[in-house]
Amino acid sequence: MSAARRPRTPQLVIGGLALAIALAPLLLGSFSVSLLNDIGIGSLVALGLVLLTGVGGATSFGQAAFVGIAAYATAWLTTTQGLSPWLGLLFALLLTGVSALLIGMLTLRLGGHFLPLSTIAWGLSIAMLFGNVEALGRHNGLSNVPALTLGSWSLADPRAIYYLIWVIVGLAFLFSHNLLRSRPGRAIRSLRGGATLLASVGADAYRVRLSLFVTAALFAAFAGWLYAHMNRFVSPSPFDVRASIEYLLMAVAGGLGQLVGALVGAAVVLMLKNGLQDVLPMLTKNAGQLEAVAFAALFILLLHFARGGLMGFVRRWAPGLLAPAVPDAAPSAVPPLPRRQLPTPGTPILSVQGAVKRFGGLVAVNEVSFDVNAGEIVGLIGPNGAGKSTMFNLLTCTAAMTAGRVQFLGRDITGLPQREVARLGLARTFQHVKLRPQMSLLDNVALGAHARTRAGLLKAGLGLDAAEERQIFQEAQRQLARIGLADRAFELAGSLPLGTQRILEIARALAADPVLLVLDEPAAGLRRKEKQALGELLRKLRDEGVTILIVEHDMDFVMKLVDRLVVMNFGAKLVEGAPAAVRADARVQAAYLGGTA
Amino acid sequence: MTWDVALILGIDGLANGAVYLLAGLGLVLIFSVTRVVFVPFGDIAAFAALTLAAFETGRVPPTIAMVGALAVVAVAVEVTSLSRRGEFARIPKAVLQWGALPAVPCLLAWLAAQPGVPAAVQVAVSVLLVVPLAPLLARIVFQPIADASVLVLLIVSLALHFLLSGLGLLFFGPEGSRTQPLATGTLMLGEGFPVSGQIILMVASAIVLSGLFFLVFERTVVGKALRATAVNRVGARLVGIRPARTALLAYGCASLLAGLIGVLIAPVTTMYYDSGFIIGLKAFVAAIIGGLVSYPMTALGALAVGVVESFASFWSGALKDVIVFSLLIPVLMLRSFLSAHAEEDEEEVDQ
Numbered sequence: 001m002s003a004a005r006r007p008r009t010p011q012l013v014i015g016g017l018a019l020a021i022a023l024a025p026l027l028l029g030s031f032s033v034s035l036l037n038d039i040g041i042g043s044l045v046a047l048g049l050v051l052l053t054g055v056g057g058a059t060s061f062g063q064a065a066f067v068g069i070a071a072y073a074t075a076w077l078t079t080t081q082g083l084s085p086w087l088g089l090l091f092a093l094l095l096t097g098v099s100a101l102l103i104g105m106l107t108l109r110l111g112g113h114f115l116p117l118s119t120i121a122w123g124l125s126i127a128m129l130f131g132n133v134e135a136l137g138r139h140n141g142l143s144n145v146p147a148l149t150l151g152s153w154s155l156a157d158p159r160a161i162y163y164l165i166w167v168i169v170g171l172a173f174l175f176s177h178n179l180l181r182s183r184p185g186r187a188i189r190s191l192r193g194g195a196t197l198l199a200s201v202g203a204d205a206y207r208v209r210l211s212l213f214v215t216a217a218l219f220a221a222f223a224g225w226l227y228a229h230m231n232r233f234v235s236p237s238p239f240d241v242r243a244s245i246e247y248l249l250m251a252v253a254g255g256l257g258q259l260v261g262a263l264v265g266a267a268v269v270l271m272l273k274n275g276l277q278d279v280l281p282m283l284t285k286n287a288g289q290l291e292a293v294a295f296a297a298l299f300i301l302l303l304h305f306a307r308g309g310l311m312g313f314v315r316r317w318a319p320g321l322l323a324p325a326v327p328d329a330a331p332s333a334v335p336p337l338p339r340r341q342l343p344t345p346g347t348p349i350l351s352v353q354g355a356v357k358r359f360g361g362l363v364a365v366n367e368v369s370f371d372v373n374a375g376e377i378v379g380l381i382g383p384n385g386a387g388k389s390t391m392f393n394l395l396t397c398t399a400a401m402t403a404g405r406v407q408f409l410g411r412d413i414t415g416l417p418q419r420e421v422a423r424l425g426l427a428r429t430f431q432h433v434k435l436r437p438q439m440s441l442l443d444n445v446a447l448g449a450h451a452r453t454r455a456g457l458l459k460a461g462l463g464l465d466a467a468e469e470r471q472i473f474q475e476a477q478r479q480l481a482r483i484g485l486a487d488r489a490f491e492l493a494g495s496l497p498l499g500t501q502r503i504l505e506i507a508r509a510l511a512a513d514p515v516l517l518v519l520d521e522p523a524a525g526l527r528r529k530e531k532q533a534l535g536e537l538l539r540k541l542r543d544e545g546v547t548i549l550i551v552e553h554d555m556d557f558v559m560k561l562v563d564r565l566v567v568m569n570f571g572a573k574l575v576e577g578a579p580a581a582v583r584a585d586a587r588v589q590a591a592y593l594g595g596t597a
Numbered sequence: 598m599t600w601d602v603a604l605i606l607g608i609d610g611l612a613n614g615a616v617y618l619l620a621g622l623g624l625v626l627i628f629s630v631t632r633v634v635f636v637p638f639g640d641i642a643a644f645a646a647l648t649l650a651a652f653e654t655g656r657v658p659p660t661i662a663m664v665g666a667l668a669v670v671a672v673a674v675e676v677t678s679l680s681r682r683g684e685f686a687r688i689p690k691a692v693l694q695w696g697a698l699p700a701v702p703c704l705l706a707w708l709a710a711q712p713g714v715p716a717a718v719q720v721a722v723s724v725l726l727v728v729p730l731a732p733l734l735a736r737i738v739f740q741p742i743a744d745a746s747v748l749v750l751l752i753v754s755l756a757l758h759f760l761l762s763g764l765g766l767l768f769f770g771p772e773g774s775r776t777q778p779l780a781t782g783t784l785m786l787g788e789g790f791p792v793s794g795q796i797i798l799m800v801a802s803a804i805v806l807s808g809l810f811f812l813v814f815e816r817t818v819v820g821k822a823l824r825a826t827a828v829n830r831v832g833a834r835l836v837g838i839r840p841a842r843t844a845l846l847a848y849g850c851a852s853l854l855a856g857l858i859g860v861l862i863a864p865v866t867t868m869y870y871d872s873g874f875i876i877g878l879k880a881f882v883a884a885i886i887g888g889l890v891s892y893p894m895t896a897l898g899a900l901a902v903g904v905v906e907s908f909a910s911f912w913s914g915a916l917k918d919v920i921v922f923s924l925l926i927p928v929l930m931l932r933s934f935l936s937a938h939a940e941e942d943e944e945e946v947d948q
């Protein structure tokens with residue numbers, strides 16, 4: 001498909017949607033405008049959940065509580081203190097942000113189910129607090145919240161506040177869209193790949209998740225502020241766990257995989273709710289209860305049969321509509337990212353001294369010492385169970401040592417977190433490939449440059465990181481070209497065969513501009529041709545000054561490639577030396593073939 | 598606060614703790630075997646209490662209709678899935694298992710609602726009647742998505758709670774009820790500290806049941822099958838344990854525990870259709886203290902929750918639940934400190 005004939009459908013759809021939203025109040029009755037206002041506010045909260053749950057893989061059953069904190073904050077400040085609602089916005093954002101930060105710091109380090117479970121508890125607690133604090137009007141809430149004003153223009157009328165709501169919704173979507181395509185966004189999209197993956201590119205999964213959690217809470221805070229000044233009244237019940245579930249239902253119904261899902265989901269859920277409120281009273285006198293039952297049943301059915309939500313169907317039927325844009329032409333050249341000073345060849349850069357690792361009674365690595373010098377390829381080999389992988393984890397600081405030291409570039413890195421070691425210039429690949437299958441090759445490699453660049457969440461969301469982004473993508477493209485995948489940059493990493501995925505991991509590691517590249521069984525699962533290509537690539541890298549430590553099973557591959565070998569057996573170092581010498585060594589032959597030494 | 602008050606509050610807390618202990622055991626049992634955080638646990642306890650209240654006022658408990666309706670849905674789900682796989686020969690057995698088996702307690706309950714049935718029988722039937730609830734819900738809601746992530750299961754579980762509490766309101770109405778004490782009389786503890794028979798019964802049941810629980814898990818093949826499934830589903834399947842069946846067993850046991858909790862607390866607390874949620878959540882606090890895996894730690898946690906709640910209600914009745922939930926803060930801090938290096942699982946919702 002030529003660049004000129006590329007369909008512009010996404011832009012058309014967004015433009016049409018914006019136009020429809022702008023014209024809606026002129027054409028619709030005031031009831032429909034109020035419904036659209038509710039949808040806008042709901043979609044803000046749901047957007048936060050799409051980011052948090054759909055992209056980041058964490059979830060919150062207390063999102064309505066954040067809406068509540070913001071709504072009560074601005075209601076309290078404007079009614080009892082008589083201050084401007086715009087100061088109320090600042091206060092609401094501040095209070096919600098700080099609450100989210102504290103709650104996040106407490107729960108986000110915990111894996112799996114602890115986070116969502118504790119969100120139920122604080123979601124309940126906060127709603128209960130609202131109902132029991134005298135200053136917040138207990139169960140009666142706070143009334144007479146002032147309407148917003150812009151200069152002398154009052155936004156008391158639903159048609160007036162409509163535009164403010166939808167401008168904020170539009171900006172929130174733009175912010176999220178920018179964010180996901182940026183440096184912090186790539187880290188967020190990699191969260192579900194696990195903390196080790198992020199640490200390997202020098203990012204801290206906990207901090208990434210915390211910033212995401214606070215962002216989602218701030219979206220909820222905007223919603224709460226708008227809610228308070230639109231309804232002019234706050235009370236505890238719209239902020240309880242039931243409301244949180246409804247927001248989550250919106251996000252799931254629309255589709256957690258797409259930002260637009262938040263808008264679609266909020267519209268579907270709120271319109272359905274309205275419809276049910278009209279229809280059910282005709283059928284039964286227990287309409288209220290039946291509505292709750294119907295919603296819960298609908299939610300369960302959704303999770304059974306359509307976890308992708310409505311946008312999941314759109315993605316299946318019209319994949320082109322949601323596919324990421326492929327740039328028409330190659331971007332113009334920009335100054336490259338600054339590079340590290342590589343050490344002079346021959347100087348020792350990595351030095352392992354007396355490494356010991358015990359798992360209970362088992363000694364997996366016992367008193368192993370060796371050096372790696374700049375500009376060489378060193379192989380770490382040994383039969384099954386020799387402790388190679390454990391050694392690998394120790395020297396990359398993925399696992400803690402029981403005893404011993406590791407020095408990297410003259411610095412003692414024993415006990416440092418893995419991400420710090422990665423930032424010093426030690427890049428690694430994984431034995432079980434850790435790529436993000438739903439991200440393009442280019443994005444996967446760009447993730448590798450995380451530690452070399454700076455743009456934060458706010459800068460990225462506001463779109464102020466364009467210059468740095470161009471540098472990152474130029475670098476990523478360069479690394480893709482280095483491994484021979486330049487022409488497939490926009491394909492999804494998940495579509496590659498395993499062997500190519502391993503090589504792509506090397507490109508990601510190279511994007512970090514490493515001093516030392518540590519490869520964990522890169523030849524496993526590769527065909528003969530692919531192995532040859534990998535060998536050539538590694539030799540080329542050595543010639544360019546990159547030092548390589550390779551943990552490998554495939555003797556033939558290693559023997560032809562490396563300058564020096566370290567052989568391990570039963571957790572201890574057996575021999576160290578040139579390939580030919582090692583091959584001739586009787587102890588090595590005995591270890592591999594089981595003969596008597 | 599004087600020592601007298603502290604002692605009274607302490608005894609009260611012990612009784613609360615006994616309830617949370619039983620609930621916590623049920624929650625940990627279900628979670629460890631199926632990875633489902635079973636939020637509707639408390640609802641089932643509330644339904645048992647309301648069933649007993651219906652018996653005492655001479656009404657036929659609406660729970661019969663609820664169990665019956667769920668059984669019909671379960672039969673439909675089972676028959677559909679069997680015919681989709683072409684296993685028509687197994688349909689009669691499935692109808693018996695999912696339709697006829699839950700009908701037995703329904704029939705008993707209908708008989709027990711006739712005038713002149715002794716109270717003890719009604720109590721037993723109330724417990725029996727809610728036992729099919731959790732397995733039926735599990736068959737309809739959780740079994741089709743047994744391999745989904747913990748997160749998806751949790752969302753479903755929470756939605757299921759709202760479904761059940763809506764149904765509870767439809768079936769039982771908004772009125773609260775309190776039942777006759779199961780044990781009368783008081784025990785004088787030292788000088789002038791009366792402890793009601795009901796509280797002694799609650800604490801004693803918790804001790805006896807958790808003892809039984811321990812024996813079943815340690816000494817019987819069934820208990821070992823449950824433990825094996827908890828440790829590794831695939832591994833359990835390889836040695837001939839069917840995870841779906843052990844899961845149902847776990848749900849059945851938990852449902853039984855929930856029923857017992859319901860009839861134990863109904864005489865001391867006014868129960869509404871939605872009172873179960875808070876009871877279940879407090880048991881979660883206990884279960885989280887036990888990391889959702891350890892039974893002894895859950896037991897300790899349950900006692901702590903019970904005592905904290907009883908003292909908190911002395912200081913501020915309105916905020917006692919907030920205070921209990923804030924117990925989570927130090928627990929989570931400790932857990933987060935201890936598990937700083939744990940690699941978390943991937944959680945994918947939309948795939």
